[in-house]
Amino acid sequence: MTLIERTFRERIVLVGVVFGWSSLAVVENDLDELAALVSTAGADVVGRVIQRRDQPDPATFLGRGKAQELRELSEAKDADTVVFDDELSPAQQRNLEHILGRTAIDRTAVILDIFAQNARTQEGKAQVEVALLRYRLPRLRGRGISLSQQAGGIGTRGPGETQLEVDRRLLLRRVGRLEADLRRLSGTRRTQRKARQRSRQHTISLVGYTNAGKSSLLNRLTGAGVLVGKRLFSTLDPRTRRLALPGGETVLVSDTVGFVRKLPHQLVEAFRSTLDEVREADLLLHVVDGSAPEPEAQIEAVELVLNEIGASGVPELLVVNKADAGPAARALAERHPGSVAVSALTGDGLEELMRAMGDRLRASDRVVELVVPFERGDVLAAIHREGEVVGETHGEGATVVQVVLDEAGRARFEEFAASTRA
Numbered sequence: 001m002t003l004i005e006r007t008f009r010e011r012i013v014l015v016g017v018v019f020g021w022s023s024l025a026v027v028e029n030d031l032d033e034l035a036a037l038v039s040t041a042g043a044d045v046v047g048r049v050i051q052r053r054d055q056p057d058p059a060t061f062l063g064r065g066k067a068q069e070l071r072e073l074s075e076a077k078d079a080d081t082v083v084f085d086d087e088l089s090p091a092q093q094r095n096l097e098h099i100l101g102r103t104a105i106d107r108t109a110v111i112l113d114i115f116a117q118n119a120r121t122q123e124g125k126a127q128v129e130v131a132l133l134r135y136r137l138p139r140l141r142g143r144g145i146s147l148s149q150q151a152g153g154i155g156t157r158g159p160g161e162t163q164l165e166v167d168r169r170l171l172l173r174r175v176g177r178l179e180a181d182l183r184r185l186s187g188t189r190r191t192q193r194k195a196r197q198r199s200r201q202h203t204i205s206l207v208g209y210t211n212a213g214k215s216s217l218l219n220r221l222t223g224a225g226v227l228v229g230k231r232l233f234s235t236l237d238p239r240t241r242r243l244a245l246p247g248g249e250t251v252l253v254s255d256t257v258g259f260v261r262k263l264p265h266q267l268v269e270a271f272r273s274t275l276d277e278v279r280e281a282d283l284l285l286h287v288v289d290g291s292a293p294e295p296e297a298q299i300e301a302v303e304l305v306l307n308e309i310g311a312s313g314v315p316e317l318l319v320v321n322k323a324d325a326g327p328a329a330r331a332l333a334e335r336h337p338g339s340v341a342v343s344a345l346t347g348d349g350l351e352e353l354m355r356a357m358g359d360r361l362r363a364s365d366r367v368v369e370l371v372v373p374f375e376r377g378d379v380l381a382a383i384h385r386e387g388e389v390v391g392e393t394h395g396e397g398a399t400v401v402q403v404v405l406d407e408a409g410r411a412r413f414e415e416f417a418a419s420t421r422a
Contacts, residue, residue, distance in 0.1 A: 012045050012081050013073060014034055015049045016085045018050060018052045030085050037260075040114050047077045056092075082103070082104045083106065087108050123182065130270045134266045135266050201250060202249065203283075204283045205281040208287035209259055209260065209302055212298070217285075218253060218255045221253060221354075222243050240255075245357060251282075263305055272309065278311045284317070290320040317338070319342055319353060320340070323343045340352055369417070370383060370417055371398045373398050389402070390403065400418070
């Protein structure tokens with residue numbers, strides 16, 4: 001579905017709130033990131049407001065007096081929209097728009113808007129539309145025809161916009177159709193994964209904070225030619241490429257959508273079938289920007305999402321990218337033993353990374369000794385195809401093979417097993 005083009009750059013005022021469980025430094029960093037998100041969405045930040053509160057005001061999030069001050073600032077800055085770093089309830093959003101006299105949205109709406117702009121495949125567009133509609137459904141009440149937002153703008157763009165003028169029942173029907181399509185596409189994806197599993201090829205998924213350099217690293221490793229840009233969430237649709245490791249084995253490497261702090265739960269749910277690629281991988285390359293102001297916080301944000309999708313138990317290799325940008329990256333790698341510092345831009349550290357990838361994958365396999373009768377040449381050929389043969393001798397009436405096999409391979413050739421060593 002065609003996206004609505006922006007005819008002007010909106011002027012935005014950002015709002016952050018320091019609660020008792022937060023700090024001014026954290027909120028400042030979150031607003032810096034929100035400013036980058038707004039810029040990616042195609043708008044300009046003209047001001048920011050930070051307030052301290054013990055807890056959110058149920059009606060206006062800020063409190064009515066502060067909301068009135070925000071209106072005066074927005075009028076002075078000639079702002080079109082006010083963006084809150086924290087998620088607003090539908091009632092808070094309506095009350096704020098009434099007081100401010102302009103659109104009030106939250107970080108979730110900005111991220112959904114960016115996803116709507118960047119989705120390219122059928123599956124990606126359907127996933128984003130489901131997330132958009134589920135975000136908008138509770139905001140339909142009491143707004144009626146005012147939901148017509150055909151002029152575009154942050155939080156209003158993307159698939160499903162023409163549905164905003166119809167009732168809740170039609171929106172739910174649309175969501176149902178989209179989810180049925182996603183189940184069908186998810187079935188196709190599962191079939192592809194099963195085919196890869198039968199081929200005994202290890203799979204590696206690149207995960208990490210948005211703009212950490214995952215796509216650049218995939219390009220450097222495999223020559224994938226994936227779009228690379230400084231925009232956040234510049235690639236949403238996963239790409240898989242083959243990679244030959246120094247040990248001789250060939251693996252499949254997949255790029256995935258970038259994560260971010262306060263990633264909307266609607267997106268996590270909508271992209272769950274895509275993120276299954278991460279959960280079912282043999283190894284995760286967790287790419288972190290070594291030059292980022294708060295890389296540890298970004299690592300923590302990614303780990304939270306991995307835990308949410310059930311991928312926290314997958315073996316993980318931390319890859320500190322942008323080692324060419326200064327000493328911070330290598331210092332971060334030293335604080336995380338077993339990690340690797342690389343530069344996707346210059347290629348520095350890639351050989352060490354590929355060796356580490358091979359070592360981590362082989363660590364999950366075991367060397368098995370198999371005794372194969374001479375007349376079972378078919379079995380011997382299958383062993384060579386599916387495992388890494390590290391030793392082979394000819395005994396009396398049989399060939400003795402030492403081979404590295406994964407769990408599925410060990411189960412398949414169990415009847416020929418003589419002994420197993422770790």
